[in-house]
Amino acid sequence: MAGLNVSIAFFFLVVGVCQALRWLSKRLLSPEMYGCLARELAGSLQLCMSCLELRMLAEIGLWGGGFGPDVVLTLLFLLFTLHGASFDGASANPTISLQEFLLLESNLAATAAKLLAQGAGTGMGWAVTKLYWSLELTHFHLIQNLIASECSSSIHTSLHHAAFVEGTCSFLLHLVLLKLQKSHLIYRVPVLAATVTFLTYTAGPFTGAFFNPALATATTFYCLGSSFWDYVQVYWLGPLAGMLAALLLYQGNIPRLFQRNLLYSQKNKYKIPKTRVVVHGESDEPCRKRKGEKSNSEPRA
Template structure:
């Protein structure tokens, strides 16, 4: 249990440091530089360090600490609630940034800057976590250091099935994101945390359930068992395809590429109730009849 307490303290320390980084950069940098660079870098750093430590607990804690997957899933949900509350609008996910670009919410330069910041943030997160593990504060970290050089791939199924799993997770995540875009944070944050927890519980046994290309690169691309191209297919092409499918299904088109709605017909914004239309037509017919009767009753000269 002491090892779990150390990990929880590490989570809070990382969130506190990243929050301080956001606070400082918001005051020193221009709004554009903060949104595109500092905010995404801090969010990716926070996400990567937390997920690496949590994955270590999931892999070693079951037999080294005696706690089951329910503990890890509970921590995952709570962490994503804290991430959602502290990220300050950062996505820390390349597919989300590309979705914003395709929705015309971000230009090419801003999107490229976000992708670079996300890559740098996850790289820093991996380095910080490795340094933290090298201190061997718990027996979990001691075991992790012993097996770190021989990590194996997170893909435990065929490549096509793995790409389909990551794509499906990304598809469902982006559908929820699109649906909740205008929602209040008090509803949006727990809904996204619950979605991520459910998808992780469902898909973890097949691919590790990343559905975040930057996070996957920092976590599993170095491991043996699959080639670099295999990882690209599963952890980049799969989530990108899922994002595009979710955007096309939700919007009916991809605004950056074409304006025409391919799936849904354009309907009038204002609809007249059918009963009102019928009543209006009947009223017009009655008015015409009365007018005709009046003309017939007038004497002819």
């Protein structure tokens, strides 16, 4: 239980440090630089460090700490609720940034900057977490350091099935994101956290349920058991295909590529009422005159 308490304290420390980084960069950088670089870097750093520690608990805590997957799933839901409330609009996910680009919500330069910041954030998160584990504050970290060099691939099924699983998870996540994009934060955050928790519980035994190319790259690409191309197909192409399918199903088209709706017929929601045009002829003139004379006439005594 002491090891779990140390991990929970680590989660709060990571969120606090990344929140301070966001607060500082917001005051020192321009809004464009903050939105494209600093915010995404801080969000990716926070997400990567939290997920690496949580993954360590899921793998070692089951037999080393005596707690089951219910503890890990509860922590996952609480963490993603905290992430959603503190990310300040950052996605920390390359497929979400690409979705914004395809929806014409972001230009090419801003999208490229976001992708670079997400890659740098996850890389920094992996390095800092490795340094934190080397301190061996708990017996979990000691075991993690012993098996770190012999980690195995997170793909525990066939390659095509694994790519389908990651693509399906990405498809469902992006559908929820598109549906809730205009909802209030107080509703959007818990629904997204519950969606991520459900998808992780369902798809975790097959692929680890990352559905985030940057996070998967920092977490499992260096492990033995699968080739680099296998990882690319499952953790890059799978989520990308799922995002495109969700966008096409929800929008009916991809605005960046073409404007024509491919799935749904566009009908005008507002009907213009038909108006009758009345042409006043000469016969109406006496009527107006009589009305005018009647209104202007003075009452007789």
